Amino acid sequence: MNNPLQRLGNIPVTASILESFFPHIKRGNQKVRLLERDKQIIRLKKGLYVCNPEITGKTLSAELIANHLYAPSYVSMSSALRYYGLIPETVYTMQSMTLKHSKDFDTPLGRFEYTNMTKKAFSVGLTSIRKEDYAFVMATPEKALCDLIANSPKVNIRYLKNAGTYLEEDIRMELEDFRQMNAEIFEEYIKVGKKADSIRTLLKLLKK
Incomplete structure (x- = not known):
């Protein structure tokens, strides 16, 4: 008999959804605890779980989990x-921006960090990354770069030379890739985001 959990794929679900898969069991919360004990599900935080990929055959997505673990949020910065x-560089912490208070989660699947930002800046430069049977929200490359600069305390880009050094030496981004970026997203971020002067210098380098 097929395991009903197979239908979940890699989508994080609440305890109540898990309980609905076993309506014949009166104490559904006890069933959830047993599923966790038997490693059929993985607990992300209180009340939120993801099915073991050995059962579903679906690879887990850290980006998708990040969206569900603390919402509203989107994956950004170095991630x-x-x-x-x-x-x-490999990034071992999944970094996201959120409208809620900044918060960190340590899970069996790794560390997830969330940084607060304003509502006006939140909506600039977002994209939905679609996979076969799921999707997650992520910053565009331009927005991710802006978020990284805005939330790196020691970064202050005053001159074009500083901008080039930051990109090539500090985060090791190819200037050729940077020059393919969309200037409009930087312009929107300057209006509503933090460290407008640093982003403005970056924009000057892009338009040079």
Whole structure:
């Protein structure tokens, strides 16, 4: 008999959804605990779980989990830049921006960090990355770069030379890739985001 959990794929679900798969069991919460004990599900935080990929045959997506773990949020900064292949270093923490208070989660699947930002800046430069049977929200490359600069305390880009050094040496981004970016997103971010002067210098380098 097929395991009903197979239908979940890699989508994070609440305890109540898990309980609905076993309506014949009166104490559904006890069933959830047993599923966790038997490693059929993985607990992300209180009340939120994801099915073991050995059962579903679906690879887990850290980006999708990040969206569900603390919402509303989107994947950004180094995590997004690495996803796009714009920086070479492996990023071991999944970084996201949120409208809620900044918060960190340590899960069996890794560490997830969320940084607060304003509502006006939140909506600039977002994209939905679609896969076969799911999708997640991520910053565009431009927005991810802006978020990274805006939330790096020691970064202050005053001159064009500083901008080039930051890109090539600090985060090791190829200037050729940077020059393919959309100036309009930087312009929108300057109006509503933090460190407008630093982003403005970056924009000057892009338009040079």
